[in-house]
Amino acid sequence: MIKTDILIIGAGPTGLFAVFEAGLLKLKCHLIDALPQPGGQCSELYPKKPIYDIPAYPEILAGDLTDKLMEQCKQFEPGFTLGERADTIEKQDDGTFIVTTNKGTKHHAPVVAIAGGLGSFEPRKPLIDNLSDYEDKGVEYMIKEPEIYRGKKVVIAGGGDSALDWSIFLSDVAEEVTLIHRRNEFRGHLDSVEKVQELKSAGKINLITPAEVIGIEGDGKVEAVTIKQDAKTYKKECDHFVPLFGLSPKLGPIADWGLEIEKNSIKVNNALDYQTNIPGIYAIGDVNTYPGKLKLILCGFHEATLMCQSAYQIINPGKRYVLKYTTVAGVDGFDGTRKEAPKAVVKAIE
Ligand SMILES: Cc1cc2nc3c(=O)[nH]c(=O)nc-3n(C[C@H](O)[C@H](O)[C@H](O)COP(=O)(O)OP(=O)(O)OC[C@H]3O[C@@H](n4cnc5c(N)ncnc54)[C@H](O)[C@@H]3O)c2cc1C
Secondary structure (H helix, E strand, C coil), X not given: CEECCEEEECCCHHHHHHHHHHHHCCCCEEEEECCCCCXXXXXXXXXXXXXXXXXXXXXXXXXXXXXXXXXHHHCCCCEEEECCCEEEEEECCCCCEEEEECCCCEEEECEEEXXXXXXXXXXXXXXXXXXXXXECCCECCCCCCHHHHCCCEEEEECCEHHHHHHHHHHCCCCCEEEEECCCCCCECCHHHHHHHHHHHHCCCCEXXXXXXXXXXXXXXXXXXXXXXECCEEEEEEXXXXXXXXXXXXXXXXXXXXXXXXXXXXEECCCCCCCECCCXXXXXXXXXEECCCCCCCHHHHHHHHHHXXXXXXXXXXXXXXXXXXXXXXXXXXXXXXXXECCCCCCCCCCX
16 A cells, blocks of 8 residues: 555646645655656657746746656655556545555555546557457557567557657567558658668568558467458567557546536636545646636646645644745755755854
């Protein structure tokens, strides 16, 4: 059982900034995200696009913003459960919560902050009859640990950046990489397409287009896929089949947690602290709704800050917190680091 002060569901920009604000109040956070990496929409949907409305950054790439947020919250040593979806929540007699993921990981906290954005990103799956029989037995929809492919035969399907980038990366790790796409054209960065072309010419990637995987075979785990190319079908031996057809966000199981939902978003008390209709459960960032709501990163940052102040009262009942500027109080990391503005030098003037 993972224990923390604030359990944050969603490691997008809102969830990551909440870790920093909670840290200033000496509260520990643990984040759950269905994606294998933090950053939410910024890292999954548009890492290479510039954002122009982050205060004090005239321009910053979405991927760089994620890196900066990770750097800013690192000193507060957040825990991460990545690649798992928060599925169920149980309120305990003492008012605390246990949240369990689809992989059975349990988390216990007095406060839950849902920073789930548009919802958990679920993979788009190819239409193959027995696909689900091989999930986690050689079929993966996202690559969490590239090392599991070392020395293996991997078939990747897809025509976007993920399929291209992972084919390039795994060409140095796997024994054999085959990239299959149903068109001859790829929808990815030009340099990635060119790199795949180069690796194909060097014999490091098998490129099969236009083609698709229509079947999987194997005794308890993937041993081969069936490929359809033009009017022919044939088998290809492999250890892994990785369809990378993109991800679509779904509010998913959170919609059944007894929270007030309006237009696929969670209603919150925006006049106070972004708490939901269930005391102790907050909703911040893109996932919530209230009159005048704007789905912008900077609004998520503000909501995360107020949520932490309110959570402090639940976790430390009766204790008063006096807001201090970081420029005055400095920042004491849980990792033993301390950041502070240089002190004024007191020196007598003769
Ligand atoms: C193309 C594009 C351009 C944009 N440009 C801008 C811009 O210029 N300026 C701006 O301010 N905003 C912009 N946005 C919007 C901005 O990205 C969002 O406002 C922001 O990402 C919201 O952050 P968040 O942390 O609330 O949610 P998200 O970034 O959506 O992160 C939520 C995370 O929660 C996870 N999650 C959800 N449910 C679960 C669950 N049950 N279990 C586990 N994990 C779960 C998801 O996997 C996801 O990683 C843009 C969006 C897009 C798509």
